[in-house]
Amino acid sequence: xxxxxxxxxxxxxxxxxxxxxxxxxxxxxxxxxxxxxxxxxxxxxxxxxxxxxxxxxxxxxxxxxxxxxxxxxxxxxxxxxxxxxxxxxxxxxxxxxxxxxxxxxxxxxxxxxxxxxxxxxxxxxxxxxxxxxxxxxxxxxxxxxxxxxxxxxxxxxxxxxxxxxxxxxxxxxxxxxxxxxxxxxxxxxxxxxxxxxxxxxxxxxxxxxxxxxxxxxxxxxxxxxxxxxxxxxxxxxxxxxxxxxxxxxxxxxxxxxxxxxxxxxxxxxxxxxxxxxxxxxxxxxxxxxxxxxxxxxxxxxxxxxxxxxxxxxxxxxxxxxxxxxxxxxxxxxxxxxxxxxxxxxxxxxx
Amino acid sequence: xxxxxxxxxxxxxxxxxxxxxxxxxxxxxxxxxxxxxxxxxxxxxxxxxxxxxxxxxxxxxxxxxxxxxxxxxxxxxxxxxxxxxxxxxxxxxxxxxxxxxxxxxxxxxxxxxxxxxxxxxxxxxxxxxxxxxxxxxxxxxxxxxxxxxxxxxxxxxxxxxxxxxxxxxxxxxxxxxxxxxxxxxxxxxxxxxxxxxxxxxxxxxxxxxxxxxxxxxxxxxxxxxxxxxxxxxxxxxxxxxxxxxxxxxxxxxxxxxxxxxxxxxxxxxxxxxxxxxxxxxxxxxxxxxxxxxxxxxxxxxxxxxxxxxxxxxxxxxxxx
Numbered sequence: 001x002x003x004x005x006x007x008x009x010x011x012x013x014x015x016x017x018x019x020x021x022x023x024x025x026x027x028x029x030x031x032x033x034x035x036x037x038x039x040x041x042x043x044x045x046x047x048x049x050x051x052x053x054x055x056x057x058x059x060x061x062x063x064x065x066x067x068x069x070x071x072x073x074x075x076x077x078x079x080x081x082x083x084x085x086x087x088x089x090x091x092x093x094x095x096x097x098x099x100x101x102x103x104x105x106x107x108x109x110x111x112x113x114x115x116x117x118x119x120x121x122x123x124x125x126x127x128x129x130x131x132x133x134x135x136x137x138x139x140x141x142x143x144x145x146x147x148x149x150x151x152x153x154x155x156x157x158x159x160x161x162x163x164x165x166x167x168x169x170x171x172x173x174x175x176x177x178x179x180x181x182x183x184x185x186x187x188x189x190x191x192x193x194x195x196x197x198x199x200x201x202x203x204x205x206x207x208x209x210x211x212x213x214x215x216x217x218x219x220x221x222x223x224x225x226x227x228x229x230x231x232x233x234x235x236x237x238x239x240x241x242x243x244x245x246x247x248x249x250x251x252x253x254x255x256x257x258x259x260x261x262x263x264x265x266x267x268x269x270x271x272x273x274x275x276x277x278x279x280x281x282x283x284x285x286x287x288x289x290x291x292x293x294x295x296x297x298x299x300x301x302x303x304x305x306x307x308x309x310x311x312x313x314x315x316x317x318x319x320x321x322x323x324x325x326x327x328x329x330x331x332x333x334x335x336x337x338x339x340x341x342x343x344x345x346x347x348x349x350x
Numbered sequence: 351x352x353x354x355x356x357x358x359x360x361x362x363x364x365x366x367x368x369x370x371x372x373x374x375x376x377x378x379x380x381x382x383x384x385x386x387x388x389x390x391x392x393x394x395x396x397x398x399x400x401x402x403x404x405x406x407x408x409x410x411x412x413x414x415x416x417x418x419x420x421x422x423x424x425x426x427x428x429x430x431x432x433x434x435x436x437x438x439x440x441x442x443x444x445x446x447x448x449x450x451x452x453x454x455x456x457x458x459x460x461x462x463x464x465x466x467x468x469x470x471x472x473x474x475x476x477x478x479x480x481x482x483x484x485x486x487x488x489x490x491x492x493x494x495x496x497x498x499x500x501x502x503x504x505x506x507x508x509x510x511x512x513x514x515x516x517x518x519x520x521x522x523x524x525x526x527x528x529x530x531x532x533x534x535x536x537x538x539x540x541x542x543x544x545x546x547x548x549x550x551x552x553x554x555x556x557x558x559x560x561x562x563x564x565x566x567x568x569x570x571x572x573x574x575x576x577x578x579x580x581x582x583x584x585x586x587x588x589x590x591x592x593x594x595x596x597x598x599x600x601x602x603x604x605x606x607x608x609x610x611x612x613x614x615x616x617x618x619x620x621x622x623x624x625x626x627x628x629x630x631x632x633x634x635x636x637x638x639x640x641x642x643x644x645x646x647x648x649x650x651x652x653x654x655x656x657x658x659x660x661x662x663x664x665x666x667x668x669x670x
Binding site: 062063064065066068069072088089092155157162163164165186187188189190191192193194197198199200201208209212213214 | 617637
C-alpha cells in the first residue's frame with residue numbers, strides 16, 4: 001500500500017512537470033546556422049535578446065557553407081555566412097533569398113617569428129608566399145618592404161584552412177583581385193586547391209598551428225590574433241598606405257557605395273585608410289516567409305530579431321572586437337527588411 | 351547432438367520392440383516451439399545486419415552517382431582536388447590512407463607481439479599481468495580526439511625537433527606523426543587478441559617441446575608462434591581496419607595537404623580526414639557527390655582488406 005502511494009505520488013509529480021513545461025516554446029524559438037567567424041558576437045546578441053524579449057535563438061556554428069545548405073533545405077529560419085551566396089547557390093534555392101550584413105571582420109595575416117616583429121606586406125608578396133613561390137623569410141622581396149627588421153633565414157610554412165570557410169573566401173577573393181597568377185591558378189571560394197602548405201580546422205586550428213610552428217604564416221580573423229597575442233601584418237592597400245588591421249580601419253573600408261542587395265566584396269577597398277582584407281558577414285533568409293508551413297508569428301519574430309540586430313544589437317560589436325555595420329549599410333538593410341513579405345503582404349509595419 | 355539423441359532413442363525403441371513408425375518426430379513437437387522461435391529470431395537479427403550493410407553500400411553508391419558519371423575511372427588516379435573548378439581526384443587520399451595505415455601497423459607490430467607473448471606466456475597471472483592488461487584496455491578506450499590533442503601538443507614538437515636534427519623542413523605534422531599516433535591507438539587490438547590465442551595453445555604441445563630440451567625462446571619461436579599465427583594475423587587485421595577508418599586523431603596531425611606526400615615527413619591527407627573536414631561545407635552537388643564517392647572508396651578498401659585478410663588467415667590456419 002505504502003509502495004503504491006509513493007509510486008503514484010512520484011508519477012503525478014512527473015506528469016505535472018511535463019504538463020507545466022511551456023508548450024509555446026516552438027513558437028518563441030528561432031533556429032539559425034552558419035558562419036563560425038561571428039559566433040562570439042551572435043552568442044552575446046542572442047543571449048541578450050533572450051533576456052529582454054524572451055525569444056530563444058539557437059545558432060549552430062557549422063560554417064558558412066553549412067548555413068547556406070541548411071537554409072536551402074529549409075531546416076533553419078536564417079543562415080549565417082561570410083561569403084554571400086553566388087548565382088549558382090541562389091538558383092538552387094528556387095525561392096528568392098535576401099542578405100543583410102550584421103558586422104564587419106578583418107582577415108589578418110599572422111606569423112610566428114622570434115621576437116614577434118611587426119611586418120609589412122605588399123599584395124604581391126602575400127600572393128607569392130601563399131602560392132609557394134617565396135619560401136624563405138630572408139627572401140629579398142620581404143626584406144625590401146621591411147628594412148628595419150632583421151629577418152631570420154627560416155623556411156616559410158604556409159598554414160591554411162582544411163575546412164570550407166568564409167574566412168578563406170574573403171582572403172582568396174582579395175588575392176584574386178591583386179594577383180593574376182592566383183586568379184588563374186587557384187581562384188576564390190570557401191574551399192580551395194591550395195598550392196602549398198598545411199591545413200588546419202577552423203580559425204582556432206590555424207591560429208594554433210601558426211603559434212606552434214616556427215616560421216609559419218597563416219590567415220585568421222582579427223579576434224584570434226588579439227586574443228592569442230599574435231602579430232598581425234600591416235598590408236599595403238590600393239591607395240598605397242600600409243594599414244594595420246583594427247576596428248577603425250575595417251569600418252573605413254566599408255564606407256563605400258553598396259549595391260541594394262548588400263552582396264558586395266569589400267576586399268581591396270578604394271578607401272584610402274581602409275584595411276584591404278575586410279568583409280561583411282551576412283544573415284540570409286527567404287523573402288517570402290510563407291514556406292514550409294511557417295506561421296506568421298514566426299516570420300514576425302524573425303523580422304523583429306533581424307531589425308534589432310542591425311540597430312540595438314550593434315552595441316555589442318566593438319567590445320568583442322567586431323566592427324559595426326556602417327550607416328549606409330544599415331540604410332540598405334532596413335530597406336531589405338521592409339521588403340520581406342508573408343503571403344505577399346509586407347511584414348514590417350514601421 | 352540431435353542426431354545422437356535420435357539414434358540413441360530410435361535404437362532403444364527398436365530394441366524394446368515398439369513400433370517406431372507411429373511415433374511423432376519430436377523435432378516437430380509443439381513443446382519444442384520456443385526452440386524454433388529462438389532460432390528464427392537469431393537468424394532474423396543476422397539478416398538485419400546483412401541488410402543494413404547492403405543499405406549503407408547502396409546509399410553511398412546512389413549518392414556518388416553524379417560524380418561517378420562525371421569522372422568515371424579518372425577519379426581513382428586523379429591527383430587534383432579542386433573545389434573551385436570542380437575537378438576531383440581521389441589518389442592523394444587513397445595513397446595517404448594506405449601509407450599511414452600500413453606504416454602504423456608496421457610500427458605497432460613489434461610492440462603488440464611482445465605484449466601478447468609476455469602476457470600470454472610469461473606473465474599470465476598476478477598483479478603485473480592485471481596491471482598491464484588494464485593499461486592496454488584503457489589505451490583502447492581513450493577517445494580518438496584525445497589522441498589527436500596529445501599528438502598535436504606533445505608529439506608534434508618532438509617530431510619537429512627530430513626533423514630539425516635530420517635537416518628536413520621542421521613542420522612536425524605529417525605522415526610520420528600520424529602513423530605514430532595511429533600505431534599507439536591500434537596496439538591494444540592486436541595485443542589483446544594475440545594474448546588470448548597464445549594462452550589457448552595446448553599445454554601438451556609446449557611440454558612436449560620442453561621435454562625434448564627446447565629453451566623457452568625456442569618453444570615460443572617454433573611451437574607457439576606457428577600455432578597462433580592465424581590468430582595474430584586476425585588481430586592485426588582488426589588493428590589495420592581501425593587504422594584505415596580512424597578520423598579525428600589523424601586529421602589533427604597529418605597536415606591536411608591534398609597532395610601525394612613526397613617523403614615520410616611530408617604532410618598528406620586521408621580519405622576519412624578529408625570527408626570530416628569538408629563535408630559540412632560542401633554546397634556544390636558534384637563536390638558533395640565526390641566526397642560521398644570517397645566514402646564509398648573507403649568502404650570498398652576496408653572490404654577488400656578484410657577479404658584478403660580472411661584468405662591469408664585461412665591459409666595460415668593450423669590443421670589440427
